[in-house]
Amino acid sequence: MKRRFALLLILVVAAGLLFVGCQKEDAAETAEKAASIKIGFIGPMTGDYANYGTLMSQAVRLAVDERNAAGGVKGINVEVVVEDSEGTVEKGQAAIEKLASVDKVTGMVGAVFSGVSIAIAPRAQAEQIVMISPSSTHADLPGIGSYIFRTVPSDALQAKVAGAYFAEELGIKRLAVLYVKNDYSQGLYEEVSKSFTAHGGEIVAVETALQGDKDFRTQLTTIKGENPEAIYIPNYVAEMAQILGQAASLDMDVQFLSADGFSNPEIFDLAEDDTNGVIYTGPVDVDVTPGSAGFVADYAAKWGVEPDSFSKNSYDGANIIMDAIEKTYSGTGAIDRAAVRDAVAATENYAGVSGDVSFASNGDLIAVQGIFQVVDQKPVQIGVYTVDGEDLVKLK
Amino acid sequence: MLSFLLLILIYTGLYAILALGQNIITGVTGMLSLCQAGFFAIGAYVTAILTVSYGVSFWLTIPLAGLFAAAAGALVGLPTLRLKGDYLAIATLGFGEIIRNVILNWDSLTRGPMGINGIPMPTIFGMTINPYKKWGFLLLVWVFVTIFYLLLKRLTRSRMGRALEAIKEDEIAAYAMGINTTRYKVWAFMVGAFVAGCAGSLQAAFTLSVTPNTYTFMVSVMVLCMVVLGGMGNHIAVIFGALIIQLAAEFPRLLGISSTVPPQFKQIVFGLILVLMMIYRPQGILGRKRVNYDQLTGTLEQESLLLRVRRIIRIGVKR
Amino acid sequence: MGSISEFFQHFLNGLTLGGIYALIALGYTMVYGILKFINFAHGEILMIGAYSGLFLFDYFRGDLPYGPLLMIVFFVAMLISMVISAVLGMSIEKIAYKPLRKATRLAPLLSAIGVSFILSNLAAFFWGTKSRKFDYPFDNTAYKIGDVAITPHQILILVVSFLMMVALKLYIDRTRMGKAMRATSLDQDVAALMGINVNQVISLTFAIGSALAATAGILIALDFKVYPTMGAMAGLKAFVAAVVGGIGNITGAMIGGILLGLLETFGVAVLGIPQGLKDTIAFGVLILILLVKPEGLLGKAEREKV
Numbered sequence A: 001m002k003r004r005f006a007l008l009l010i011l012v013v014a015a016g017l018l019f020v021g022c023q024k025e026d027a028a029e030t031a032e033k034a035a036s037i038k039i040g041f042i043g044p045m046t047g048d049y050a051n052y053g054t055l056m057s058q059a060v061r062l063a064v065d066e067r068n069a070a071g072g073v074k075g076i077n078v079e080v081v082v083e084d085s086e087g088t089v090e091k092g093q094a095a096i097e098k099l100a101s102v103d104k105v106t107g108m109v110g111a112v113f114s115g116v117s118i119a120i121a122p123r124a125q126a127e128q129i130v131m132i133s134p135s136s137t138h139a140d141l142p143g144i145g146s147y148i149f150r151t152v153p154s155d156a157l158q159a160k161v162a163g164a165y166f167a168e169e170l171g172i173k174r175l176a177v178l179y180v181k182n183d184y185s186q187g188l189y190e191e192v193s194k195s196f197t198a199h200g201g202e203i204v205a206v207e208t209a210l211q212g213d214k215d216f217r218t219q220l221t222t223i224k225g226e227n228p229e230a231i232y233i234p235n236y237v238a239e240m241a242q243i244l245g246q247a248a249s250l251d252m253d254v255q256f257l258s259a260d261g262f263s264n265p266e267i268f269d270l271a272e273d274d275t276n277g278v279i280y281t282g283p284v285d286v287d288v289t290p291g292s293a294g295f296v297a298d299y300a301a302k303w304g305v306e307p308d309s310f311s312k313n314s315y316d317g318a319n320i321i322m323d324a325i326e327k328t329y330s331g332t333g334a335i336d337r338a339a340v341r342d343a344v345a346a347t348e349n350y351a352g353v354s355g356d357v358s359f360a361s362n363g364d365l366i367a368v369q370g371i372f373q374v375v376d377q378k379p380v381q382i383g384v385y386t387v388d389g390e391d392l393v394k395l396k
Numbered sequence B: 001m002l003s004f005l006l007l008i009l010i011y012t013g014l015y016a017i018l019a020l021g022q023n024i025i026t027g028v029t030g031m032l033s034l035c036q037a038g039f040f041a042i043g044a045y046v047t048a049i050l051t052v053s054y055g056v057s058f059w060l061t062i063p064l065a066g067l068f069a070a071a072a073g074a075l076v077g078l079p080t081l082r083l084k085g086d087y088l089a090i091a092t093l094g095f096g097e098i099i100r101n102v103i104l105n106w107d108s109l110t111r112g113p114m115g116i117n118g119i120p121m122p123t124i125f126g127m128t129i130n131p132y133k134k135w136g137f138l139l140l141v142w143v144f145v146t147i148f149y150l151l152l153k154r155l156t157r158s159r160m161g162r163a164l165e166a167i168k169e170d171e172i173a174a175y176a177m178g179i180n181t182t183r184y185k186v187w188a189f190m191v192g193a194f195v196a197g198c199a200g201s202l203q204a205a206f207t208l209s210v211t212p213n214t215y216t217f218m219v220s221v222m223v224l225c226m227v228v229l230g231g232m233g234n235h236i237a238v239i240f241g242a243l244i245i246q247l248a249a250e251f252p253r254l255l256g257i258s259s260t261v262p263p264q265f266k267q268i269v270f271g272l273i274l275v276l277m278m279i280y281r282p283q284g285i286l287g288r289k290r291v292n293y294d295q296l297t298g299t300l301e302q303e304s305l306l307l308r309v310r311r312i313i314r315i316g317v318k319r
Numbered sequence C: 001m002g003s004i005s006e007f008f009q010h011f012l013n014g015l016t017l018g019g020i021y022a023l024i025a026l027g028y029t030m031v032y033g034i035l036k037f038i039n040f041a042h043g044e045i046l047m048i049g050a051y052s053g054l055f056l057f058d059y060f061r062g063d064l065p066y067g068p069l070l071m072i073v074f075f076v077a078m079l080i081s082m083v084i085s086a087v088l089g090m091s092i093e094k095i096a097y098k099p100l101r102k103a104t105r106l107a108p109l110l111s112a113i114g115v116s117f118i119l120s121n122l123a124a125f126f127w128g129t130k131s132r133k134f135d136y137p138f139d140n141t142a143y144k145i146g147d148v149a150i151t152p153h154q155i156l157i158l159v160v161s162f163l164m165m166v167a168l169k170l171y172i173d174r175t176r177m178g179k180a181m182r183a184t185s186l187d188q189d190v191a192a193l194m195g196i197n198v199n200q201v202i203s204l205t206f207a208i209g210s211a212l213a214a215t216a217g218i219l220i221a222l223d224f225k226v227y228p229t230m231g232a233m234a235g236l237k238a239f240v241a242a243v244v245g246g247i248g249n250i251t252g253a254m255i256g257g258i259l260l261g262l263l264e265t266f267g268v269a270v271l272g273i274p275q276g277l278k279d280t281i282a283f284g285v286l287i288l289i290l291l292v293k294p295e296g297l298l299g300k301a302e303r304e305k306v
Helices: A002-033 A050-069 A089-103 A114-126 A155-169 A183-198 A217-226 A237-249 A266-275 A292-303 A309-328 A337-345 B002-028 B036-053 B058-080 B085-105 B135-157 B159-169 B171-176 B181-207 B217-230 B235-254 B264-280 B293-297 B305-317 C004-035 C042-061 C068-100 C106-127 C152-174 C176-186 C188-193 C198-224 C231-245 C250-269 C275-292
Strands: A037-043 A078-084 A107-110 A130-133 A148-150 A174-180 A202-209 A230-232 A255-258 A279-282 A350-352 A355-359 A369-375 A378-388 A391-394 C143-145 C148-150
Touching: A037 A050, A037 A089, A037 A309, A050 A078, A050 A107, A050 A292, A050 A309, A078 A089, A089 A114, A089 B002, A089 B181, A089 B235, A107 A114, A107 A309, A114 A130, A114 A148, A114 A183, A130 A309, A130 A337, A148 A309, A155 A183, A155 A230, A155 A279, A155 A369, A155 A378, A155 A391, A174 A183, A174 A217, A183 A202, A202 A217, A202 C275, A217 A237, A217 C004, A217 C250, A237 A255, A237 A266, A237 C198, A279 A378, A292 A309, A309 A337, A309 A350, B002 B036, B002 B135, B002 B159, B002 B181, B002 B217, B002 B235, B036 B058, B036 B085, B036 B181, B036 B217, B058 B085, B058 B181, B058 C275, B085 B217, B085 C231, B085 C275, B135 B159, B135 B181, B135 B235, B159 B171, B159 B181, B171 B181, B217 B235, B217 B264, B217 C106, B235 B264, B264 C068, B264 C106, B305 C176, B305 C188, C004 C042, C004 C148, C004 C152, C004 C176, C004 C198, C004 C231, C004 C250, C042 C068, C042 C106, C042 C198, C042 C231, C068 C106, C068 C198, C106 C231, C152 C176, C152 C198, C152 C250, C176 C188, C176 C198, C188 C198, C231 C250, C231 C275, C250 C275
Parallel strands: A037 A078, A037 A107, A107 A130, A130 A148, A174 A202, A174 A230, A230 A255, A255 A279
Antiparallel strands: A279 A369, A350 A355, A369 A378, A378 A391, C143 C148
């Protein structure tokens, strides 16, 4: 019985592999003809972080659908392939491998978390897949290769602007930080504390939390005891909503400061009036960039939720890739991947929904930072800044 | 496609090594442990830290990773020895979470959530084993699977293996027979952890970067599933288990439907597989049906029926 | 740590966090006490309970202002979702656990993990992955005693978990069915021999445990929001609380939960352990308790059967 079962199993597995092997031939053929152009997306679609991947993938799907409705790229339909990374390196690797060897995508948007992006970037580089991350802010990412770009400012830039702005423009001397132990939040905390102290401020309390935590009262009570002028919370929406709500319930009346994670409108559903007064850094106001008001409306109409700033970055990333293909594709034959990469790299002052997009020579986003303050549950842009060396430069 | 298949086979190999280790703890000795992810993480971080910060050769870090993990295994094994069944599962799960928690918070050593990047590619005889080329690494991983398979198979047939199996069948009887159950149980944990640590070392060299959220409690659950679905105690079976789980986890991608079906689909199917397997083939795909001695002799003989009835009746009396 | 009021604030925070753990632990301990297996899907039943509570509450309340009427609507929504969860819990038991009652310990454990996979992913599929706000049915402005703040919600959590504990204890100690439950938990075979309908007892246990989970889910959701994976870690911590207190022991679950909440809070606030390590505190306590007193703080030592 046992042996028979084992034999049966081996047969099934072998048949499965063969079946898959045959499929591979088909895939190879279609890519040759370029009957359709494929771009990929990698992000967490299931598990604890599913919401981030879902929001961003919807933006990519929207960009592709709009392009196809307008006739596609040189008349060819664009297909989007969404792969689940579950937020882990292992599944991320499987995803890029599948995009590279089965779908043979020309470009991809993703991955979402820096850890995954860093692990898969060398693979994208080797396969000449243009990779544009909408949300990985780790300083090391763009340096990995010439095919690696991002439409999100690096920790370094956002943090330099933030630290200098808090100290100089807001005149804050004593700052407390409450960040979550993930790469995004810790990266921002590390860089902001550097630039904030360099501009004469003092970090009086640093409290951490774990991803997925919902109760922040202990940290807030401890911070309250230090009596800071402001609290910096560079986290994702789920945590920030909790922090703001619980700070209110602890009767804390203190200025909260945040980062681009705050630009997800979900925060206003979850934290409502507690968001009022929060000052945060983020991509330049959507209404200030031409054509972007339409994006928010279209996205909301199609998916029933509003996009966050990472979704805007994803949308721009997908469009930049498709524009590059449009520019370089002759209409017949195979896609010249090197040319597509060059066209992406040459992107300058692209008027995207996340603001003007230009890439530095290493593929990093040349960005300016908007500073926002929430008034009556609506973000209001109160300035646009960048840094020159360490000095804050006001653009608007 | 080929390179995608190779990747799956490489991960199958890595998981097979983890499962072989788990098999010694759970399959052979009968201890329900959920800590394999923790040992895996220790191995990966030992290799990452030693190669990146101290320039130690990758090959040297493999046994070191194993030894560090084994030490952790002893640390887990010793205090939890008195626990059984679910309690042991929860305590070891706790240890696994503690390990990840410490890695996440020990920023000066592990860079915390930022992870460690830039692990050098391993070289052998002047040749670089490039993980992106896959073939070399596939060979490397499966060489290790074979080595561990042979070693552990020998081990289970040795005096120690028989002692471990005796512990699984009946710990008290084994103790009465003069088997030092404490020592052997700790040994089992250390062996299982050593193997997992080596797998971690290989994984670090394969991904060339490590981050703490690779080693969640889900990894331990997956490894346990591999052992159970394959067939507890049978070394070949757990390697098969690893293959089955990998194929089950990747089947939407293998069939090319991953982008068209909802992403939750494969997780739901995976859950269904677990439930159905447990109902219809709890001994695993290759496992043999175990004779349940309790049922054979009748549990009622274990202590007098009268005693048990009296205990129940007492419920009615006491307040 | 600074002033006395900061100390009291920490104490209150820890107490209410502990109340939340206790609320979940009660359901856990109930099921474990009778069946002796970790129902990993308990957290997912809690999640489903919270979702149904949210939908029902939003559906019924219209634009009622704060007041007794809104509270009634809230409790009605809670009652209905308790029933829904109870039915769900019973069905899960029938389908996924009952066939495994005679199998090894591992089988129901893995089956439960499978069920929790299915439930949380179904929820993500049907209801989306975003967090949803569960509006308070009352004005949640904090009361202030000097510098110490406490919200009505925190008080509600403590009161409800205490009431639930008392009610459960009375039910198990004083009723016929409770007696049958205790008999079943002690020895299923003999209980059956003595005319107890074991299947019915187990079904009822699951129904009660799941209804408790729904209550806990809804009360927690008021502060922690509703999302598909809300049951996962909460369930784990609650299990730790249940084990610390003595699994299967109702009072123990309450004490274990509160103790865990206080230890986590004070470990961070007084001992200066980084907050990131607070899970280490929880599991460290668990392992320590298991070593010193494996049956838990209030559990009765079980004689090793030979």
